[in-house]
Amino acid sequence: MTTGARSTRALVSRRTSAISSPPLFIRYAWLVEAALLVWGTFALIDLHSTGGDWARLALLAVLALGYEEVGKRLARVQIRLGADLTHDMTSVWGVAAALVLPLGMAPVLLASLGVYGWLRRDRPAGRPLHRSCFNVANAMLTTLITAWALGLLRDATAGLPWTLSRAVPYLVVIVAYALVNRALVTPALLALGARGKDLYGTLHDNLTEFATLCLGGLVAAALLEQPWLAILAIAPMITLQRGALVRELETAASTDAKTGLYNAITWERIAQRELTRAERTQGSTGVIIIDLDRFKLVNDRFGHLAGDQVLRGIGQRLRTEVREYDTVGRFGGEEFVAVLPTASDGDALVVAERLRSRIHDLRISDLVDGVAPENDGRLSVSIGVACSPTDGSELTDLLHSADAALYRAKALGRNRVMLADRGAGGGRDRISAR
Structure with a gap:
């Protein structure tokens, strides 16, 4: 066409x-x-x-x-x-x-x-x-x-x-x-x-x-x-x-074949470039990791082709909901990542919460054709957030901090956004959503 x-x-x-x-x-x-x-x-x-x-x-x-x-x-x-x-x-x-x-x-x-x-x-x-x-x-x-x-x-x-x-x-x-x-x-x-x-x-x-x-x-x-x-x-x-x-x-x-987003290698290259720019200008950069909750149940219940449709639909929603100059990629499996240039803690948490909310508004039937109403269900994501330079100046450090925050979000019941743990008082800087 x-x-x-x-x-x-x-x-x-x-x-x-x-x-x-x-x-x-x-x-x-x-x-x-x-x-x-x-x-x-x-x-x-x-x-x-x-x-x-x-x-x-x-x-x-x-x-x-x-x-x-x-x-x-x-x-x-x-x-x-x-x-x-x-x-x-x-x-x-x-x-x-x-x-x-x-x-x-x-x-x-x-x-x-x-x-x-x-x-x-x-x-x-x-x-x-x-x-x-x-x-x-x-x-x-x-x-x-x-x-x-x-x-x-x-x-x-x-x-x-x-x-x-x-x-x-x-x-x-x-x-x-x-x-x-x-x-x-x-x-x-x-x-x-x-x-x-x-x-x-x-x-x-x-x-x-x-x-x-x-x-x-x-x-x-x-x-x-x-x-x-x-x-x-x-x-x-x-x-x-x-x-x-x-x-x-x-x-x-x-690009990732299933979602059309950047693949992990390309995303890491872009994210590293943004971190280098932030270090040069003494600015901040946010990194978030998004994990689709209970995705294995979607594959088991509707099949892997339906799971691919869900991944593709989630990828499209993530790409449209971030800021124009943010970059989203797929890290593998049901895990996505985004780099947010010039984002402070508050900016990154607002973006992450918007992503969580938009995904939670989706039902499986919105992304998969032929799903009967009685078999339908809501989708949700857990998100971990880290920001440079507070949580590190290297990409690996930020990913580690965001990943740890993601696992805390999973442990606390999923469908929520968590900021990287910074010791005493760190809990004040997180947004939770049930």
């Missing part, structure tokens, strides 16, 4: 089948595909074309299929990484088709590309058919809407001076394609649980999107002026895809 903020990315999760996909996503996918079927059929019936249009369609198809064949190994690696989203170059052909082909021809091009991509790239890499169908339908509908919008504005730009009448349509299509794609994909991503950067993309994602859309404009310009020069776009497309793959490999190496 191409995303709004990342129109060069496609949904490729292999962890979710059509049966287990969220019902809201399935219904939305059917809605997009139905809209495409209706509009595409009318566009084909109303098609008015010339020999030149069919020649450009044929050349675009040769270029697109040639690129798919050359880049299929890269694409398979991206799919097998198991990420929810991965970069692709479909928008290059969508933008070009919107600019140089009659309205009804764009679906023909992208449908052919989708079938070829499924047979040569998606199926061998294990991408579910229903995800591939949604990706293709989204690209086709985005192109149709963009081409239609261009048709409405073409007459309005005809009288612009300094040859702007030829340049403005390209800008219109690039902007319209990005906006329409975002409008179509955002509901699907929300239905799949995407939030924050997973929904809107990073700066790198958006720059890659812009470069890809611009390549589509350059391919269209070449097709109208010197058609065979369009082949020159293949090399930069492969370079963009390789760059995207490197970044995705880096992301895969630094």
Whole structure:
């Protein structure tokens, strides 16, 4: 699926089948595909074309299929990484088709590309058919809407001076394609649980999107002026895809596969950097350890797949509830960690208590599909808090202090926040919650 903020990315999760996909996503996918079927059929019936249009369609198809064949190994690696989203170059052909082909021809091009991509790239890499169908339908509908919008504005730009009448349509299509794609994909991503950067993309994602859309404009310009020069776009497309793959490999190496949070090694590196900065500025840094209470019972009662869903849901809640500049990671099992830059004891306790409260508001059925009300139950976490320099200036010291506080919270009945023990009077600096 191409995303709004990342129109060069496609949904490729292999962890979710059509049966287990969220019902809201399935219904939305059917809605997009139905809209495409209706509009595409009318566009084909109303098609008015010339020999030149069919020649450009044929050349675009040769270029697109040639690129798919050359880049299929890269694409398979991206799919097998198991990420929810991965970069692709479909928008290059969508933008070009919107600019140089009659309205009804764009679906023909992208449908052919989708079938070829499924047979040569998606199926061998294990991408579910229903995800591939949604990706293709989204690209086709985005192109149709963009081409239609261009048709409405073409007459309005005809009288612009300094040859702007030829340049403005390209800008219109690039902007319209990005906006329409975002409008179509955002509901699907929300239905799949995407939030924050997973929904809107990073700066790198958006720059890659812009470069890809611009390549589509350059391919269209070449097709109208010197058609065979369009082949020159293949090399930069492969370079963009390789760059995207490197970044995705880096992301895969630094994140926990089950939760999408930073893994222990990456989190420790970030936390150490924050402690070094705090020592240099004579500031404080908070470290908290969060442990899911009685998680073994969840696995025993609902199965390990349900347990994975709970871990992923808890990870998402933790990431959204901490401050914008805090960093959350998974330490292993049902244990999570967070580093809180510039946090005093009071700041760290407030954040930790907010996390505890939000998790305690959750029920298992909120995170696991198909849990019956009679089998439902609340979730809770125990949290240990430590702050530098009071509890140590080294990360290992802070983790040890926070871990000891966590075990005190467990011993006192779980579902509570405890500050590191500082001897006499230390108990005054803790927040307890039952």
